Amino acid sequence: MKATFRDVKADILEKITSGTWQPGSLIPNELDLAETYGCARATVNRAMRELADEGLIERRRKAGTRVRMAPVRQARFDIPIVRQEIEEQGAAYRYFLVSRAIVAAPDWLRARLTLAAGAEVLHLVCMHYADGVPYQHEDRWINLDALPQARDADFSELGPNEWLVSAIPYSDAEISFSATLADAEMADYLGSTEGAALFTVERLTWWQDKANTYVRLSFRHGHRMTTRY
Amino acid sequence: MKATFRDVKADILEKITSGTWQPGSLIPNELDLAETYGCARATVNRAMRELADEGLIERRRKAGTRVRMAPVRQARFDIPIVRQEIEEQGAAYRYFLVSRAIVAAPDWLRARLTLAAGAEVLHLVCMHYADGVPYQHEDRWINLDALPQARDADFSELGPNEWLVSAIPYSDAEISFSATLADAEMADYLGSTEGAALFTVERLTWWQDKANTYVRLSFRHGHRMTTRY
DNA sequence: TCCAACATTATGACTGAACTTATCGCTATA
DNA sequence: TATAGCGATAAGTTCAGTCATAATGTTGGA
Numbered sequence: 188m189k190a191t192f193r194d195v196k197a198d199i200l201e202k203i204t205s206g207t208w209q210p211g212s213l214i215p216n217e218l219d220l221a222e223t224y225g226c227a228r229a230t231v232n233r234a235m236r237e238l239a240d241e242g243l244i245e246r247r248r249k250a251g252t253r254v255r256m257a258p259v260r261q262a263r264f265d266i267p268i269v270r271q272e273i274e275e276q277g278a279a280y281r282y283f284l285v286s287r288a289i290v291a292a293p294d295w296l297r298a299r300l301t302l303a304a305g306a307e308v309l310h311l312v313c314m315h316y317a318d319g320v321p322y323q324h325e326d327r328w329i330n331l332d333a334l335p336q337a338r339d340a341d342f343s344e345l346g347p348n349e350w351l352v353s354a355i356p357y358s359d360a361e362i363s364f365s366a367t368l369a370d371a372e373m374a375d376y377l378g379s380t381e382g383a384a385l386f387t388v389e390r391l392t393w394w395q396d397k398a399n400t401y402v403r404l405s406f407r408h409g410h411r412m413t414t415r416y
Numbered sequence: 417m418k419a420t421f422r423d424v425k426a427d428i429l430e431k432i433t434s435g436t437w438q439p440g441s442l443i444p445n446e447l448d449l450a451e452t453y454g455c456a457r458a459t460v461n462r463a464m465r466e467l468a469d470e471g472l473i474e475r476r477r478k479a480g481t482r483v484r485m486a487p488v489r490q491a492r493f494d495i496p497i498v499r500q501e502i503e504e505q506g507a508a509y510r511y512f513l514v515s516r517a518i519v520a521a522p523d524w525l526r527a528r529l530t531l532a533a534g535a536e537v538l539h540l541v542c543m544h545y546a547d548g549v550p551y552q553h554e555d556r557w558i559n560l561d562a563l564p565q566a567r568d569a570d571f572s573e574l575g576p577n578e579w580l581v582s583a584i585p586y587s588d589a590e591i592s593f594s595a596t597l598a599d600a601e602m603a604d605y606l607g608s609t610e611g612a613a614l615f616t617v618e619r620l621t622w623w624q625d626k627a628n629t630y631v632r633l634s635f636r637h638g639h640r641m642t643t644r645y
Numbered sequence: 646t647c648c649a650a651c652a653t654t655a656t657g658a659c660t661g662a663a664c665t666t667a668t669c670g671c672t673a674t675a
Numbered sequence: 676t677a678t679a680g681c682g683a684t685a686a687g688t689t690c691a692g693t694c695a696t697a698a699t700g701t702t703g704g705a
Contacts, residue, residue, distance in 0.1 A: 191689080192689085204587075206585060210582075216655055217655075217656070226689075227689060227690045228690090228691085229688095229689070229690070229691085230688085230689060230690080232657080233688090233689095235656090236656095242494075243586065246655090247655085247656075247697080247698075248654085248655055248656045248696065248698060248699095249655050249696095249697060249698040249699055249700095250654095250655075250656090250697090251654090251655060251656080252655085254585070257497060257581055258585070258586060259494055260589070261492050261493060261495065262492070262493045262495055263491070263492050263493075264492075265488055265489070265490055266489040266491055266645070267488070268486060271486070352486055352487070353439075356432055356438075356439055356483070357429070357433045357472065357487060359644065359645075360644065361643070362491050362643060362644075362645065363640045363641060363642035364615065364640065364641045365615055365640040365641070366594075366595030366596070366613040366614055366616070367613050368613045382597075383597075384613040384614070385613070386593065386595040387595070394433075409594070410594065410595075411592045411593065411594040412592060413591070413593075414591060415588065415589065415591075416495070416588075416589055416591065420658075421658075445684090446685070446686070455659075455660085456659060456660045456662095457661085457662095458659070458660070459658085459659060459660080461686080461687080461688095462658090465687090475685090475686065476667080476668075476669095476685085476686075477666065477667045477669095477684085477685055477686045478667065478668040478670095478684050479667095479668070479669070479684095479685075479686090480684090480685060481685085481686080
């Protein structure tokens with residue numbers, strides 16, 4: 188008796204994992220559950236809402252709540268700042284700015300960022316090292332129309348990643364993962380061989396409906412991104 | 417006046433993104449906010465709790481709520497069943513079982529799944545096609561100790577992925593992404609060339625504290641996993 | 646037979662109040 | 676001076692009740 192929303196959640200989850208409530212089957216309504224657990228409906232509601240958020244159950248007004256047929260499993264990844272990622276592994280972080288140039292945006296970038304012809308962008312190439320070993324290669328393009336302050340920023344000490352989070356507190360982003368082959372230049376930077384398989388992250392961010400920056404991060408050979416869910 | 421939790425959440429978010437509330441600064445307490453928005457404390461609480469879940473703010477009892485210095489951004493990925501993934505792209509799904517064998521678990525697998533010496537596992541190799549084009553290569557190992565039903569299951573029609581979600585409604589999982597090179601055999605399967613960079617997903621799942629299956633999914637060359645956050 | 650209007654129902658949201666818990670900062674004691 | 680204890684505070688949780696909303700199924704009329 189006197190169940191907390193955590194108790195209720197755990198019990199419902201147990202009923203699902205053990206198979207007592209089969210996928211697709213209807214779960215008792217909130218009022219009934221509140222009575223069986225001896226708590227208020229709001230408590231049951233919170234438990235069920237969290238389970239629905241996690242993709243285990245499906246809720247529809249009037250239709251009731253049912254166990255999902257094919258539970259939509261979601262994995263959550265923390266997207267850390269490189270410095271933090273490296274320091275959390277107990278390694279020493281080092282940053283180096285390889286190049287910095289203001290150029291007219293190439294067409295492929297204009298298309299991605301929705302930029303007018305002839306728009307100027309800041310192109311940065313940086314390296315991130317963990318204990319002196321190459322960790323990540325960063326190829327970043329910043330839209331100077333959206334972020335004119337970047338023109339005067341000095342990226343030789345502070346990485347663009349960290350500069351950006353201080354300049355823009357929050358932004359929408361699209362992130363995508365893929366595998367690419369290291370060309371000769373990338374192999375040099377990352378201390379691997381040409382033709383090595385690299386884990387690559389691309390990210391596009393917006394702020395106030397304006398595309399902000401496009402970045403392509405190439406990790407050293409063998410890098411893995413892991414999470415539990 | 418009469419703000420919903422969505423209004424409150426949106427307004428707080430706006431204050432953060434616009435920089436009105438700087439990173440690290442303290443946000444008014446729930447009671448004050450409830451008054452300014454003209455709603456109950458529980459409403460403000462829900463808005464703030466969701467923002468805290470999303471990693472934008474940090475809450476501590478007595479200390480109050482503050483805007484995170486470096487917002488921990490999280491990306492959420494749906495982990496779909498291959499069939500669904502392919503069919504949602506509007507392509508025709510085809511499955512083929514390449515091989516099926518019951519073998520003694522190799523040492524590397526025993527280590528991963530915490531299996532006793534000599535434990536038997538079911539080893540499956542499957543291919544998934546989208547519109548006839550190779551999409552994903554699946555190399556799966558099932559712990560027969562934890563899942564004896566798998567011994568009698570016929571995987572020639574139904575893929576192990578789908579069989580598993582019906583056999584086990586829910587499980588804990590560890591998932592990891594990396595980039596690997598296609599060897600000659602994999603290149604044959606995926607219709608690419610040897611030395612191509614492949615996006616690879618490895619997944620280890622548990623059910624009731626027993627390691628269940630280990631699977632290694634290799635996607636065809638050029639595959640990307642994308643999400644917004 | 647078809648369909649629009651309506652009552653029903655389960656979830657969704659909000660309120661105002663109470664109680665719980667973690668923790669900060671102060672104070673009194675060793 | 677260090678620290679153990681204590682009170683105040685803000686978030687965390689729960690409650691019972693109300694109103695809102697979406698979707699379903701039924702009823703009655705054309």
